[in-house]
Structure formats: C-alpha cells, structure tokens
Amino acid sequence: MTLPNGLVHRNERWMYRRGRPNRVAAVLNRGWALLGSLGVGPRRLVTLEVRGRRSGRPISFPLIEADLDGERYLVSMLGERAAWVANVRAANGSAVLRRGHRTAVVLEEVSPDARAPILRRHLQVAPAARSFVPVDHRAPLAAFEPIAGQFPVFRIRALGTPVPADDPAGREAAPGEGNPA
Numbered sequence: 001m002t003l004p005n006g007l008v009h010r011n012e013r014w015m016y017r018r019g020r021p022n023r024v025a026a027v028l029n030r031g032w033a034l035l036g037s038l039g040v041g042p043r044r045l046v047t048l049e050v051r052g053r054r055s056g057r058p059i060s061f062p063l064i065e066a067d068l069d070g071e072r073y074l075v076s077m078l079g080e081r082a083a084w085v086a087n088v089r090a091a092n093g094s095a096v097l098r099r100g101h102r103t104a105v106v107l108e109e110v111s112p113d114a115r116a117p118i119l120r121r122h123l124q125v126a127p128a129a130r131s132f133v134p135v136d137h138r139a140p141l142a143a144f145e146p147i148a149g150q151f152p153v154f155r156i157r158a159l160g161t162p163v164p165a166d167d168p169a170g171r172e173a174a175p176g177e178g179n180p181a
Helices: 005-015 023-038 083-090 116-125 127-132
Strands: 045-051 058-068 071-075 094-098 102-109 153-162
Touching (some): 045 083, 058 116, 116 127
Antiparallel strands (some): 094 102
C-alpha cells in the first residue's frame, strides 16, 4: 500500500516533532543505523558515529550522504536542532562513518553561502528530508539560497585509515592533518 504524499510528509514531521525523534523514530533510527553500519540498504545510507558532547560516549546516527561535484556531504534535515550537528561541532568534526566498514573522517562545516546547491542535491537523493525543508526539491537554486543557512552541511574528509572496532569515535588527527577549528 502506498500512502499519499501529504500523509507521508505529515507522518515524518510527527516523528520529529520538537526537533527530536519520538519513540517510533528512535526505534526506526536504530534499525537504519544498524543497516547503514552493515552496508545494507540504500546505497547512500551511512551511519555516523561521533562522541556525545555531554556523555563522551559514542553515539550513532543514520544519515543519507549527498554528493556534488565530486565531494561528499552530510546535511541536517532537522536544521540546527539535530543532536548530531551539536556533537560533530563539539568533536571539532572528528567522527567515523560506517558503511560496511569504518572510516575515520573529519567533517568540515560548509559556510551558509555555499550550502544551497548541496541542500538541493540532498533533497534529490534523500526523499524523507523533503518534509523538513520548505522548498521543493525541483525548485531553482535561487529558491534554496534564503533558507540554506538554516540547514547545517558538512563536507566529508576521509582520513584514509580504517578504524578498529574498539575505537568507536575515530582517532585524533595525525600531525599535519589538522582538525577544522
């Protein structure tokens, strides 16, 4: 059974009321995070692991990776309120991406004036995110510019080394690699 588009969007917004996942969304997110970690499911599905800004424990988030002009990005469909955004900022971008294997990455925040084309591309590849962005994914780029600053975007920079399973939040950058400030 296929649900009407309006009902799907209303349902997705209900699951993230107040900018946080409700119990249904939390269970679904755990399932998607597991699938992303195993490399199963949609090809763009990844699991982001980052240290919690308060607990210091590794926390996993299922996300959809967007690509544009040879670069890879993570976009917050919930905007600034997303917990993963605050955790990535607190960790200075140090994280691990999982998709069948673990890769240490640095996530570099993209300036708001450069986000519009990435946000549009994200909506093209992540249909579930369309419920949270007030611009249609087929709209011209100019329509995304006024709202782009509301949706954090991070460029993925792989550090190039596999991460052992006992190091869930990645490693410190080696001298010369640097972390974004």
